[in-house]
Amino acid sequence: ADIGAAQTLLPYLGRMDPLSGLAMVMSGISPSAPFSDVLKAGQVPENSLTGWFFDFLAFALQGLPASATQAAGVSFMMREFFAPGAVMDYPKGGSGALVDALLRAVEKRGGELRLRTRVEKLAVDKTGRCTGVELKGGKGLEARVAVLCNADVWNTSSKLLPEEWRPKVRGSSLDVEGVPMCPSFMHLHLGFRTEGLDLEAMGVHHITAADLQAPVDATDNLVFISIPSAIDDTAAPKGYACLHAYLPATEPYDAWAGMDRRSDEYKRKKEERAAPLWKAVERVIPDIQSRLVVRMVGTPLTHERFLNRYRGTYGPAYRAGIQSYPSPQTPLRGLWCIGEGSFPGIGVPAVAGNAAGVANTIAPLEMHQRLLERLRKAELL
Ligand SMILES: Cc1cc2nc3c(=O)[nH]c(=O)nc-3n(C[C@H](O)[C@H](O)[C@H](O)COP(=O)(O)OP(=O)(O)OC[C@H]3O[C@@H](n4cnc5c(N)ncnc54)[C@H](O)[C@@H]3O)c2cc1C
Numbered sequence: 001a002d003i004g005a006a007q008t009l010l011p012y013l014g015r016m017d018p019l020s021g022l023a024m025v026m027s028g029i030s031p032s033a034p035f036s037d038v039l040k041a042g043q044v045p046e047n048s049l050t051g052w053f054f055d056f057l058a059f060a061l062q063g064l065p066a067s068a069t070q071a072a073g074v075s076f077m078m079r080e081f082f083a084p085g086a087v088m089d090y091p092k093g094g095s096g097a098l099v100d101a102l103l104r105a106v107e108k109r110g111g112e113l114r115l116r117t118r119v120e121k122l123a124v125d126k127t128g129r130c131t132g133v134e135l136k137g138g139k140g141l142e143a144r145v146a147v148l149c150n151a152d153v154w155n156t157s158s159k160l161l162p163e164e165w166r167p168k169v170r171g172s173s174l175d176v177e178g179v180p181m182c183p184s185f186m187h188l189h190l191g192f193r194t195e196g197l198d199l200e201a202m203g204v205h206h207i208t209a210a211d212l213q214a215p216v217d218a219t220d221n222l223v224f225i226s227i228p229s230a231i232d233d234t235a236a237p238k239g240y241a242c243l244h245a246y247l248p249a250t251e252p253y254d255a256w257a258g259m260d261r262r263s264d265e266y267k268r269k270k271e272e273r274a275a276p277l278w279k280a281v282e283r284v285i286p287d288i289q290s291r292l293v294v295r296m297v298g299t300p301l302t303h304e305r306f307l308n309r310y311r312g313t314y315g316p317a318y319r320a321g322i323q324s325y326p327s328p329q330t331p332l333r334g335l336w337c338i339g340e341g342s343f344p345g346i347g348v349p350a351v352a353g354n355a356a357g358v359a360n361t362i363a364p365l366e367m368h369q370r371l372l373e374r375l376r377k378a379e380l381l
Contacts, residue, residue, distance in 0.1 A: 004365045004368070007365065007369070008365070008368045008369060008372060011372075012372065012376075012381055015381055027041040029041060029071060030071070031070070031071055031072035031075075031344075032070050032071070032072060032320060032321075032324040033070070033071050033320060033321060034066065034067050034068060034069065034070070034071065034320040034321050035054075035058050035066045035067075035069045035070070035071045035073075035074050035075065035320070036055075036065075036066040036067040037071065038071050038075055039051065039054055039066060052212065052216075054066055054078075055067075055216050056207070056216050056222070057074070057078065057081070058074055059216040059217055059222070059248070059249075060224070060248065061073070061074050061077060061346065061347045061350075062074060062345055062346045062347060062350075063182040063217075063248070063249040063314045063315060063317060063346055064182075064217070064317055064319065064320075065215060065216050065217055067320075068317075068319040068320055068321075069320060070318070070320040070324065070325070070344065070345065071320070072343070072344045073325075073344040073345040073346070073347065073350050074347075076349070076353075077347065077349050077350075080349075088205055090204045090205070090226065090228055090231060090232070092231070092232045092234070093232065093234060094228060094232070094235065117135055117136075118135065118136035119133045119134070119135060119136075119151070119160060120133075120134050120135060120136050120160075121133065121134040121160055121161075121162055122134075122147060122149070122156075122160050122161055122162065122332075122335065123140060123142075123162075124161075124162055124165055124332055124335075127333075128165075128168075128331070128332050128333060129332065129333045129334050130143070130146075130147045130330075130332045130333065130334040130335035131143060131334065132147065133147060143334060145334075145362060146334045146335070146336055146362055147334060147335050147336070148336045148338050148355065148358060149335065149336070149337050149338065149339070150337075150338050150339030150340075150351070150355075151308065151339070152308075152309055152310050152313065152315065152339070152340075152341060153173075153174075153176050153179060153316065153337065153341035153342075154176050154179075154181070154310035154311070154313075155308070155309075155310045156174065156337060156341075157169075157174050157175065157176045158176070158310075161174060165332070168331075169330070169331050169332070172326075172330065172331045173326035173327060173328075173329070173330055173331075173337060173342060174330050174331065174332070174337070179316050179318075180316060180317040180318060180319070180323070181310075181311065181313045181315075181316065181317060182249045182313050182314035182315055182316070182317045182346075183249055183250055183251055183252050183253065183300075183313070183314070184249070184251045184252070184253045184256075184299075184300030184303050184304070184309075184311065184312035184313060184314070185246050185247060185248060185249065185251055185298070185300065185303050185312065185314070186246060186247040186251045186273050186274060186276075186277060186297070186298065186299060186300075187244065187245070187246045187277075187296075187297065187298030187299075187302065187303070188243075188244070188245040188246070188274055188277040188278070188281065188295070188296070188297055188298070189242070189243070189244055189294070189295075189296040189298065190242065190243040190244075190245075190281070190288070190292060190294060190295055190296075191236060191240055191241070191242050191243075191292070191293045191294030191295075192240065192241055192242075192243065192285070192288060192291040192292050192293060192294075193239065193240060193291045193293065194229070194239060194240060194241045194291075195239065195291075197241075197285070199227065199229055199230045199241055200230060200231075202227060202230055202284070202285075203227075203230055204226055204227055204228060204230040204231050205224075205225070205226055206224075206225040206226075206227070206284050207222060207223070207224055207225070208222070208223045208225070208280040208283050208284075209221060209222055210222075210276070210279075217249070217250060218250070219250050220247060220250070220276040221250075222247075222248065222250075223245055223246070223247060223276065223277055223280035223281075224245065224246055224248055225243065225244070225245045225280060225281060225284060226243070226244050226245075227241060227242070227243045227284075228242060228244075229241030229242055229243075240293065242294075243281065243285075245277045245280060245281050246277070246298075247276060247277065248314070249314035251273070251299075251300055251312075252300075253300045253304075253311040253312050253313070255269075256269070256299055256300045256301050256312075257311075259301065261301060266299075266301075269299075270297045270299055271297070273297075273299070274297045277297075299312075300312035314346065315340040315341065315345070315346040316340070316341055316345070316346075318345070324343070325341075325342055325343035325344060325345050326341075326342050326343065327342060327343055328342040328343070328354055328357070328358050336358045336362075338351065338354050338355045338358050339351050339354070339355075340354075342354060
């Protein structure tokens with residue numbers, strides 16, 4: 001029994017929702033079961049538009065259809081998605097605004113962010129303790145408490161983990177042998193003139209489906225489009241708007257591997273593979289071509305390079321009921337693999353929950369108590 005858990009939980013028991021999660025447990029659904037089991041228990045007909053919509057949401061959040069997505073990774077997000085007053089939103093100022101908010105919180109508490117600081121290796125001592133990181137250029141950073149790594153699992157195990165430790169971690173969460181990988185993305189980033197367009201009426205989010213009968217993860221089927229300028233007039237200069245369209249987690253990396261980004265072959269392939277994106281955007285803004293001022297096509301190589309993602313992947317593709325996400329704990333003491341490579345998987349809420357769980361495990365009891373007290377005083381508990 002964990003006395004610390006009892007000490008932190010008991011004073012707040014009265015404020016917890018006693019039914020939270022109970023329905024799922026009562027239906028006998030394991031958190032690692034497919035999300036489609038939750039839908040079945042909720043009597044959502046598989047071949048209905050509602051069934052399609054949940055299938056799409058599971059795919060949008062974790063890169064797999066509902067029949068392969070683990071219930072734990074998406075169920076709590078669905079609960080929030082359909083909560084009274086919830087909307088599918090977009091952060092004003094773009095995703096950078098979210099990063100800035102997190103950074104303010106980190107710096108306020110004495111933390112520091114180092115940009116353009118590449119980690120080359122994890123430092124591991126002879127006893128198997130991760131003691132810090134080695135940076136590009138040779139400098140080292142020593143960890144006072146632990147190293148939390150959210151580089152993707154493939155880069156962590158094949159580049160960051162010192163070679164001598166690779167054979168010793170076989171079969172653990174640091175071994176990527178047999179870890180299934182989601183495909184990559186095609187992107188279209190556009191800047192366009194807005195004269196005569198009612199952006200507000202157009203709205204920020206659009207999803208186009210080439211074929212509603214085809215599986216949600218079929219090649220070139222779903223295109224996700226965001227027009228942040230519809231709600232954020234700082235996203236582009238006055239009279240202009242920006243748009244991002246992408247084919248999510250369906251573009252195979254192999255077709256692009258090893259290509260020279262300056263070659264004609266690459267440029268031709270970019271145009272060819274951007275065609276489904278143009279088709280989708282034209283369904284929303286039919287005369288987009290005559291309005292263009294900026295156009296940029298991103299490929300799996302772009303995704304790999306700018307997002308630091310191994311083979312431009314969306315993340316692991318563990319299929320519910322067959323494989324499950326590993327725990328963030330690793331066999332190297334002091335090293336935790338947070339991020340979308342460990343339970344509960346892909347998606348910002350999932351990785352935030354994962355990191356919060358690890359912070360919870362590492363932090364001593366009095367820190368938990370201080371935090372709970374602050375939340376209580378701020379009437380957040
Ligand atoms: C186009 C797109 C749309 C998405 N939309 C949504 C959405 O609407 N909702 C949602 O919940 N999720 C969405 N996701 C998924 C979500 O973004 C990811 O699941 C989440 O960001 C994963 O977080 P992470 O911390 O594991 O990894 P990341 O966010 O990839 O962070 C890892 C960081 O580590 C850095 N890094 C890697 N290697 C090194 C190194 N050696 N040295 C230094 N730094 C390094 C990387 O540059 C990166 O900044 C989307 C993803 C994409 C690509």
